[in-house]
Amino acid sequence: MAATSSSPSLVDTLFQRSLDDLIRALRSSSSVTEAAAIARALDEIRREIRSPDLDTKAVALQKLTYLASLHHLDMSWAAFHALELLPSPSLPRPRVAYLAASLSFHPSSTDLLPLATHQLRKHLAPSPSNTPALVTPALHLLALASSADLACHLAPDLVPIVSGQSSIPLRPKAIATALRALAVCPDAAPVLFKPLVDCLSLSSEPHVVSAAVSAFCELALAAPDPSPYLPLAPEFYRLLVDSRNNWVLIKVLKIFARLASLEPRLAARIVDPVCQLLRRSPAKSLVFECIRTVLSSLSDHDAAVRLAVDKIKEFLASDDDPNLRYLGLQALAMLGPAYSWAVEESREVVIQSLNDTDTNIRHEALCLIMGMLCESNVVEICNLLIKYAMKCDPDFANEILDAVLATCGRNVYELIVDFDWYISLLGEMARNPHCAKGNEIERQLVDIGLRVRDARPELVRVARDLLIDPALLGNPFLCSVLSAAAWVSGEYVESSSNLLELVEALLQPRTNLLSSLVRAVYIQAVFKIVTFSFISFIKQIQAFDTKSSADRSTAFENEDGVATADKAVIFDSIDNNETIKHESVSHLLDFVETTVGPLSECDDVEVQERARNVLGLIRIIRETRYWNIVAEHELTRDNKISEIVELMEAAFSEDLGPVSTNAQKRVTVPEDLILNENLSDLAGVLGDIDVTPCTSISFSLRGHHPTKSKEDSAPVIEPSSLLAEHRKRHGLYYLSTEKDEVESNDYPLANEPLLPVSHVDDAKDIVKLTAQSFIPRKAKSTKPRPVVIRLDEGDGVSSSGLTMVKEFKDDLLSGAVRNVLLGNESKPSSSHDMSSDRTSQRGENDASNNNDLFSQPNESNALDGREHRKSSSRKSRHHIRHKEKNGSPGNEDTEEKSHRHSTRSSRHQGKHKHRQRGDTLPDVVPQEPVIQDFLL
């Protein structure tokens, strides 16, 4: 091979490898050498494709197409070579070129696409040399890679083939191409739509009808507003009744399912034929389509729904065909909550499907069950599911956890009445060996803590159970759950029963397995616990003092200012516990000091900082003069102690609540607020405040607490009192402050150890256990649902903006379609027999043309359509006008609206009126008569 790599030589041409050779070479190369073999082949192709010999070029292009398609190479560089081969008279060459082009061309990446226009037009023209073997790939290129311009230019060339006037016998393919052309170029609708409609007529051959119906199905389903297709309803109805082709029937059903939502009378009309098909058809695909149509669009017709549900049961009962079972479950899921009886009837199958080998079926069954949850059965079903999740494979276990978390947490826990139960369920979920949903569990634990005051004691209990289990610390998925547990037990420490145990759990040696952020939360929790126990201890003494002094000096002495009313809460909780002894607090402090001590040298700043906070607090306590004196009552004599207590309380006694996302907006700026121009003096303030962002829990107050209380007294009280004031003012966004009665704990624990049950019995177990659980029934007489704080979030962002662009384009199409249909089919009676009536339609059109002069505003639709035909170049202006007109009829003049309303409201009268007017103004209300004639 003497040839340079740039120019093809005769040798290349003579010894060119064919596609088969290339494939063989690739097959014989190992996976390692394959890349090299492909690179070599590509070099070869790059040379050969420039050959003046067209056959060499064609083979090279063929090889390149193969490599591009199955080995994912880029072949956009060869676009010109493909175009070069298109005009070749030898059939295989343009076929190779068309295949290459249809696989690799796209308007976005192929600049040369317009160069194909002329050749495509030539190949679409009726000529003896244009055999189907040549026209098919040409149409295919037009269908797959067309730009808007190309489609617009070639639409007129498609029309003869679509309408069957051309000698080329490719009507179905041309119809499919026309559909794609309409999709990229709505402006082609005036040209293409009419021939497409004609394809539906009785005289067309079955293949043409089938292709046309699928095209209309595509159009109607893609349109944001399918109302322009309503006038075709009679044609589709005829097909629904007459056609014996299942493919056609399926498409027709899909069209009706879409249209029935617009025109309620359609549903009444099609319900009989659909039920006939449901009963008689042996084809499962058609039966399934009927079921879907009934469930989605005919759900008001009870008999039809009953029939569909019976068919679904047949699907569910087909043991040998998982496809039918899967689709059956999906069909059940389509039924809304109003048809829970249908799911109820198949309850056993649904639940057994949880045990199916097919993940699809299990997933559907799970969705169905979640859809059936209501207040009365949520406890039972969720308990079962979570137990079941313990035993099944990891993926499905997580799917179950996900579903339970999502359903129970939906809409601020609207399903949950018994929060104690739900919290222990969350604990149980965390203990699932496969659990990977730690983040959501974490979120909900904290969230419930913030929102549901009554649930806090149980929350603290569950958190304790999680924290003291050393086994959980090793599981990286549970880190976040443990973090939430630690936070909860620190924040709601007053509900805790054994502080020492809790501190020991939080500081156990295995906590070094946790990430530093979680450790920081742990230490912060320890800080709160130490504070709490110290305060409680001091208060207890003070209370005792007050009491004894009150005893001693009979009612005239009331100097004690510390035990004020708002602190009574803490008193209560102390009373519940045993009395706190000096030794036990000392012991606690000692323990914390020894275990946290080493952490003050920790590398991680978060951990180190918090550890130092704790140690600082302990030092302050120790430094008070009387701490080491055994006689406890001496303690109160130290003013410093009262100061510390007051300070701590101010920092921690306030509840943290959920904050509405809109809260900041509602705070009015005070009139006397003057902001400094220069904020540099803030640095001085911030200098001694810890501003490290808090961990994953989502509010910012927490991070500031420790330093406030660590700092020396006076200046620190101010921020917390400001905070209190802020809360008073905007109390509405926080937890309500009313005190509820103490929870009774009469619910059994949910996380009892599971007995090992053999897998085969699982489903039976479940079925047995949920014997009646799907039926919504009266809840057992339990305690009332506790108050759950809900914020009136106004953040429902409308999602409509996202789909705007697409809708706009689709709207253009349906607008164009509407124009065509309303322009050409203005006379309703003609639609049943269009082929014979076509001439008269034309006359009608002209008539309405004249009427435009009289009824300008009403006729603008049809007018617009004609304008379109004249000039499609002034696109943008038309677009806007379409949008205005077709987007919503409500935009029209109110005068016209009221007029239309009157015609509709009394149908009898309206019809009469319409006929009267028919002589003078035949087309005033263009949309109404077309459909009415068919339906009445």
Next chain:
Amino acid sequence: MIRAVIVMNTQGKPRLLKFYEFQPPEKQQELTRSVFAVLSGRPDNVSNFVEADAIFGPGTRLVYKHLATLYFVFVFDSCENELAMLDLIQVLVETLDRCFKNVCELDIVFNFNKMHTILDEIIFGGQVLETSSERVLKAVEEISRLEKSASSVSFVPKSVSGRFGR
């Protein structure tokens, strides 16, 4: 409409790829890989449907058939009926079987162009046009006859290996 037709072997090597909505080559590779990852994880005797939202966008589904060493995969949206698509795979496979007389993976590997010709007769631009394998066969045979008669003059096998290799 049908979004894509994918035929791949059980090792994940694509044998026929047809996307009815343009996908650049890298994207094609990615899609093929994700489909294979989903399919290879599924045991036999389970349902043939897979929700394909994550791979092909919202509202799409995937139906596949596992035959011998090949997966036949159709990706489609809400305009198509699931069971009808399953039947259509059957139509495609039957047609291939009749066309190649007991089709095997090798036939598909070595008949790149013919595979596209057959597929284009059944599905055109994403629309199902023909469901009778007999008629598809007839059309395909007619095309190859025309191609042969056109190339009988010019398409003399030139390659040496082409001459001796078979």
